[in-house]
Amino acid sequence: xxxxxxxxxxxxxxxxxxxxxxxxxxxxxxxxxxxxxxxxxxxxxxxxxxxxxxxxxxxxxxxxxxxxxxxxxxxxxxxxxxxxxxxxxxxxxxxxxxxxxxxxxxxxxxxxxxxxxxxxxxxxxxxxxxxxxxxxxxxxxxxxxxxxxxxxxxxxxxxxxxxxxxxxxxxxxxxxxxxxxxxxxxxxxxxxxxxxxxxxxxxxxxxxxxxxxxxxxxxxxxxxxxxxxxxxxxxxxxxxxxxxxxxxxxxxxxxxxxxxxxxxxxxxxxxxxxxxxxxxxxxxxxxxxxxxxxxxxxxxxxxxxxxxxxxxxxxxxxxxxxxxxxxxxxxxxxxxxxxxxxxxxxxxxxxxxxxxxxxxxxxxxxxxxxxxxxxxxxxxxxxxxxxxxxxxxxxxxxxxxxx
Ligand SMILES: O=C(O)[C@@H](O)[C@@H](O)[C@H](O)[C@H](O)CO
Ligand SMILES: [Mg+2]
Numbered sequence: 501x502x503x504x505x506x507x508x509x510x511x512x513x514x515x516x517x518x519x520x521x522x523x524x525x526x527x528x529x530x531x532x533x534x535x536x537x538x539x540x541x542x543x544x545x546x547x548x549x550x551x552x553x554x555x556x557x558x559x560x561x562x563x564x565x566x567x568x569x570x571x572x573x574x575x576x577x578x579x580x581x582x583x584x585x586x587x588x589x590x591x592x593x594x595x596x597x598x599x600x601x602x603x604x605x606x607x608x609x610x611x612x613x614x615x616x617x618x619x620x621x622x623x624x625x626x627x628x629x630x631x632x633x634x635x636x637x638x639x640x641x642x643x644x645x646x647x648x649x650x651x652x653x654x655x656x657x658x659x660x661x662x663x664x665x666x667x668x669x670x671x672x673x674x675x676x677x678x679x680x681x682x683x684x685x686x687x688x689x690x691x692x693x694x695x696x697x698x699x700x701x702x703x704x705x706x707x708x709x710x711x712x713x714x715x716x717x718x719x720x721x722x723x724x725x726x727x728x729x730x731x732x733x734x735x736x737x738x739x740x741x742x743x744x745x746x747x748x749x750x751x752x753x754x755x756x757x758x759x760x761x762x763x764x765x766x767x768x769x770x771x772x773x774x775x776x777x778x779x780x781x782x783x784x785x786x787x788x789x790x791x792x793x794x795x796x797x798x799x800x801x802x803x804x805x806x807x808x809x810x811x812x813x814x815x816x817x818x819x820x821x822x823x824x825x826x827x828x829x830x831x832x833x834x835x836x837x838x839x840x841x842x843x844x845x846x847x848x849x850x851x852x853x854x855x856x857x858x859x860x861x862x863x864x865x866x867x868x869x870x871x872x873x874x875x876x877x878x879x880x881x882x883x884x885x886x887x888x889x890x891x892x893x894x895x896x897x898x899x900x901x902x903x
Contacts, residue, residue, distance in 0.1 A: 502527050502561040502601060507553045507593075509535065509545045512880035514847040516670050517541045517888060518819040520875055521548055521589035523597065525561045531596035532875060533589030534788040534825070537581055538672050538817035539890045547586040551575075556590065562601070564594045568794045584766035584791045591792025592825050592871065599870030605855075606825070606871055610793070610832035617862025618830040620814075620841035621646035621709055621734075623669060625662045628652060629694050633701045635666060636708075645861035646707035646734060646838055651694045655686045660713040660903070668845055670816055672888040682893045682901050684720060691724060695731035707734035707838070709760075714738045714902040715893070718750040725755025734838070735760040735782055735811065741902055742770070748779035758782065763813035766790050768799045775808050782811035782837050788822040789813070793829055800833045809837030816842045820852035824873040827856050827865035839863065851880050 502525035510520045519535040519542075535544045552571060559567060571587045572578060599606040607613055622644040624636035632651040639647045650661030658680050663669040691710065698708055710733055716724060721739035728736065737760040740747055751759065760782035765771055766789050774780045783803050790796050800810055810833065812826050823841070830836045841863060844852075854873040855866025866872045893903040 502529055502597065504556045504559050504561050507556050509549050509553075510875060510877060510880055511541065511545055511885045512851055513883045513886050514851045514880075515845045516672065516817060516848070517885055518848070519545050519589075520819065520821060521593050522875065523556070523561065523590070523593040525597060529561070529597045529600050531561075531593035531600070532821050532871060532873060533592035533596070533792070534819040534821040535585055535589035536788060536817060536819050536822075537585045539888065540582065541885070543582045544585045544589075547582050548589060552586055552590060561594055561597050564591065564598065564794060567594065568792070572791070579767045579769065581764070581766050581789060584795075585789050588788050588790065588792035588795075591794050592787060592821065595793050595825070596870040603869050605865060605867045605869060606828035607831045607865060610797070610828060613831050614834055615831060615836065617859070617864045618827055618836060618839045619645055619861060620839045620858065620863050621648050621707065623648050623650070623661070623842055625650040625669070626652065627662060629697055632694065633698055636698060636702055638666075640702055640706055643859070643861045644706070646709060647702070648709040648711060649694055649698055650711060651690065653683070653687050653690045656681060656683060659687070661711055667843055668816065669842060672817065672890050674889060675887055677889040678891045680891050680893050680903065681896055682715060683896055684716060687715070688720065688724060688727075692727040692731070695728055695733065699731050704732070709734045709737065711737040712739045714741045716740050718747040719754070721751045722754030725751060725757035725759075728757050729755060733757055737761065737784070738763070742774070745773040745779065748774055749777065752779055760784050760811045764789070767795065768802060771799060772802070775803050775806050778806050778808070780808060782809050784811050784813050786813040786818060786822060787825040787829060788818050793825060796829060797833070800835060804833075804835040807835070809835045811837045812839055814840030814842060816844055816848075820844055820849065820854050821871065821873055824854055824856050824865055824871040827863055828871065831865060851876050851883070
C-alpha cells in the first residue's frame with residue numbers, strides 16, 4: 501500500500517500564475533495536480549493547504565474514488581470553482597501516482613487509446629479580419645485541423661481573445677481588473693463577415709471555431725448561430741451564460757450551429773440538463789475545474805449517452821499538468837471531440853517538463869508512467885506569485901456585463 505506521507509502546494513508565476521499540488525507517498529512515489537483558478541489562485545492554495553492536506557496524510561493513495569467522495573461529501577459545502585479545483589488537484593495527483601506505481605501512462609489505466617491522437621485547435625486572432633485570417637493561415641500551415649477565430653470588433657478598443665502577441669494570450673493582465681467596453685450590436689455585425697472571408701481564404705477542410713464568451717442573450721445567440729450557418733462553424737462557444745440551462749432551448753429553436761459550453765462548469769450538475777435535453781453538442785468542462793479525472797469521466801459518460809462530445813478547455817491559465825491529464829483523458833474516452841490547445845510559453849514549459857507532443861494537428865500525452873509531467877521546483881521558486889485579475893466588461897452605457 502502507498503500511504504500519503506506529505507503534500508504541498510507550489511505557487512509559481514513563470515509569466516502567469518499557476519498553483520500545483522505535489523503529493524508524496526511513503527514508498528517514494530510523487531504525483532502532481534493542477535490547482536490553478538485564474539484570478540483566484542490563492543483561494544485554492546489556501547483551501548488545499550489549510551483544509552484538505554491535513555485530511556490526506558496517512559491515507560491510502562490508491563483509494564482515489566473513496567478520497568474523492570471524502571473531499572466532496574465530507575466538506576458539507578458542495579461544488580463551486582474553488583472546492584472542485586482543489587478536489588481536482590488531489591484527484592490528478594493520485595491518478596499520477598497510480599500510473600507511476602503501475603509503470604503505465606495514465607491513458608492505459610483509463611481503458612487504453614481509442615484514437616491515434618487528440619485533435620487540437622489553435623487560436624487565430626487579430627485586430628482586424630485580415631490579420632486574423634493571416635494568423636489562421638499560419639496555423640493551417642503548421643498542420644492544425646481546427647482553428648478558433650477571434651477578431652477585433654470595429655468601434656471597440658478591445659475584445660475577448662484578441663492578443664497583442666501572435667501566439668500567446670493571457671487575459672489576466674493587471675493587478676486590479678481592467679475595464680473593457682462591449683457592444684453586442686457592433687460585435688454581431690462583425691462575426692459573419694469574419695467567417696465568410698475565412699472560408700474564402702482557408703477553404704472547407706479545416707474546422708473553424710468561435711468563442712462568444714457568454715456575451716449574448718439567448719435570442720441574440722440564435723441570431724448569431726443562424727448568421728454563421730452558411731460557413732459551417734465547428735462550434736459557437738459560450739453563446740450565453742449557462743446558469744439557466746433552459747435558455748439554450750431558445751437558441752436550439754433558431755439554429756443548427758453546434759454549441760459548446762462548460763469551461764466554467766465545475767460539476768456534472770452544471771451540465772446535466774444541457775446534455776440530457778441535447779441542448780449542446782460539446783461539453784467543455786475540464787480536468788482542473790470539474791473535480792479531476794474521476795468526475796470528468798462521469799460527465800463524459802453521461803454526454804456519450806446523448807451523442808455529446810468533449811471539447812475540453814485548454815487555455816494558458818490551465819497549467820501543463822492539466823494539458824497532460826486532458827490528453828490522457830481525451831485519448832481514451834469514446835466521445836472525444838476536440839481539445840483546446842493554447843500553447844504555454846517556453847518559460848512555463850521549462851518549469852513543467854512534460855512528455856506530451858504536437859504533430860500534424862494532433863496531440864499525444866506520451867508513454868511516460870502516470871501523467872508524464874514533472875515540476876522543476878528550483879525553477880518554480882524563481883517566479884514568485886504576482887496578483888492578476890481577469891478583466892470586467894461594461895456595456896457602452898456603463899452596465900456591468902459578462903466578460
Ligand atoms: O475558451 C477559452 O479558452 C477562453 O474562454 C479562455 O481564454 C478563458 O477566457 C480563460 O481561460 C479565463 O481564465
Ligand atoms: Mg471559452
